[in-house]
Amino acid sequence: MNESAGELHGTDPPDAAARLAALERENEELRRRLAAVPSGEPARSAADHPRRNRPRSAAAVVLILLGALLAPAGVVAAWAERTLTDTDRYVATVGPLADDPVVQSALAGRLTTAVMTQIDVGALLDDVAAGLEERDIAPRVAGALTRLEAPLTSGVESFVRNAANRVVESDEFESAWTQANRVAHEQLVAVMQGSGGDVVQVGQDGQLTIQLSGMIDLLKERLVDRGLTLAANLPTINATFTIMESSQLVQIQNRYAQLVALGTWLPWIVLILLGAGVVVAMHHLRALVVAGLALAAAMVVLAVGLAIARGLYLDALSGVVLRLDAAEVLFDQLVSFLRATLRTVGVLGLVVALAAYLGGSSASARSLRAGISGGLGRARRWAEGRGVSTGTAGTWLGGHRGFARTAVIALAALLLLLASSPTPALIVGVAAGAGVLIILIELLSRPASATQGESET
Numbered sequence: 001m002n003e004s005a006g007e008l009h010g011t012d013p014p015d016a017a018a019r020l021a022a023l024e025r026e027n028e029e030l031r032r033r034l035a036a037v038p039s040g041e042p043a044r045s046a047a048d049h050p051r052r053n054r055p056r057s058a059a060a061v062v063l064i065l066l067g068a069l070l071a072p073a074g075v076v077a078a079w080a081e082r083t084l085t086d087t088d089r090y091v092a093t094v095g096p097l098a099d100d101p102v103v104q105s106a107l108a109g110r111l112t113t114a115v116m117t118q119i120d121v122g123a124l125l126d127d128v129a130a131g132l133e134e135r136d137i138a139p140r141v142a143g144a145l146t147r148l149e150a151p152l153t154s155g156v157e158s159f160v161r162n163a164a165n166r167v168v169e170s171d172e173f174e175s176a177w178t179q180a181n182r183v184a185h186e187q188l189v190a191v192m193q194g195s196g197g198d199v200v201q202v203g204q205d206g207q208l209t210i211q212l213s214g215m216i217d218l219l220k221e222r223l224v225d226r227g228l229t230l231a232a233n234l235p236t237i238n239a240t241f242t243i244m245e246s247s248q249l250v251q252i253q254n255r256y257a258q259l260v261a262l263g264t265w266l267p268w269i270v271l272i273l274l275g276a277g278v279v280v281a282m283h284h285l286r287a288l289v290v291a292g293l294a295l296a297a298a299m300v301v302l303a304v305g306l307a308i309a310r311g312l313y314l315d316a317l318s319g320v321v322l323r324l325d326a327a328e329v330l331f332d333q334l335v336s337f338l339r340a341t342l343r344t345v346g347v348l349g350l351v352v353a354l355a356a357y358l359g360g361s362s363a364s365a366r367s368l369r370a371g372i373s374g375g376l377g378r379a380r381r382w383a384e385g386r387g388v389s390t391g392t393a394g395t396w397l398g399g400h401r402g403f404a405r406t407a408v409i410a411l412a413a414l415l416l417l418l419a420s421s422p423t424p425a426l427i428v429g430v431a432a433g434a435g436v437l438i439i440l441i442e443l444l445s446r447p448a449s450a451t452q453g454e455s456e457t
Helices: 004-009 015-036 050-085 086-100 102-118 122-133 139-147 148-166 171-192 213-225 230-234 248-254 257-279 284-317 324-334 338-359 364-385 391-399 401-418 424-444 448-456
Strands: 200-201 207-211 238-243
Touching: 015 102, 050 086, 050 171, 050 284, 050 338, 086 102, 086 324, 086 338, 102 238, 102 324, 148 171, 148 213, 171 213, 171 257, 200 213, 200 401, 213 364, 213 448, 238 424, 257 324, 284 324, 284 338, 324 338, 364 424, 391 401, 391 424
Parallel strands: none
Antiparallel strands: 200 207, 207 238
């Protein structure tokens, strides 16, 4: 019916009318921009004043470069500060070590060695031989006992090692490890502040160790339960297990207060430098692209530096520690949150750079936006041609598209800022969700000319 009426009145087909309306809107926008230019003063672009803009561009480059150079240090400082001061973060870092087979094996070996140093099989055999001599047993029997010292020692050590393996693989050990490390974190802070501690100690050469006395008591109970009653008479054994060995720990202990302040403020300084560089720049979105890519590149540099530091650390411990594989696992677990942070910051930089590029004024970005807008417009007109329309609500949304897009971007940024532990998956998910919402806004928005055409019809 509408098509017949259009033919009788000589109106254009719907597609031609929509294109004509789009051209009229573009002409109106151009006229509005020209009217905004004061008479007698031609419009000037930023390129007309190269000398005036050169200091601003140089300042933007310097600020963004400083922010990118300080970004790796800021991430490391923030990680170190949280590991040293946040008990939950510390427990989450070292807690999984209780389930690692390599660490369990190393701990079982350390417990076995500590117990065997207190069990003198030779002295026990001498006591037995003396008792046999008092009972006038043949001297050959007493002499044969002395030859059993080596195999008996090996057997007792194997017995203790099996018991130690069962201890470190038990649920009781996992619970004891977690609780001990939670208590030990307070002692660690005390050590960093120079007041010392009983559970965690930092040696003069930079060894970070944890006391194993409680775990040894658990092992002695298991040995007694399995028939080795002499374990009940063993004295208190003060053995330790080295969590990290580095001369830099002594420096951290001496500079604890500075490290806490650095970890608190340096990340904000990095953000301020990058933000100031974007604000100072003549082309804000272009500078935002550069800042995002620079931040991502800085995280790549940090990842490479961390890999080099790992290799140097293990090379320094080669021949010094008995279990280099355990030292490798300990290092990887201690820096696990640092690796997660640098990946998160790197992905955030890439997402910001991509968003700034899509909203920029480059020819490729404009072409991409025009293609998307044209596709959404065709989809909207196709749906309206079949009676599916957003009506006046879509017209209102079309008049407030800029505000709606800004609200979506602000909401996405707020979600990332309020996240307790942002991850690369969260950043990508929020960015993708914001992109989908912006596309829906464009799809549901209707130009004002469409409503006017409907009312005239």
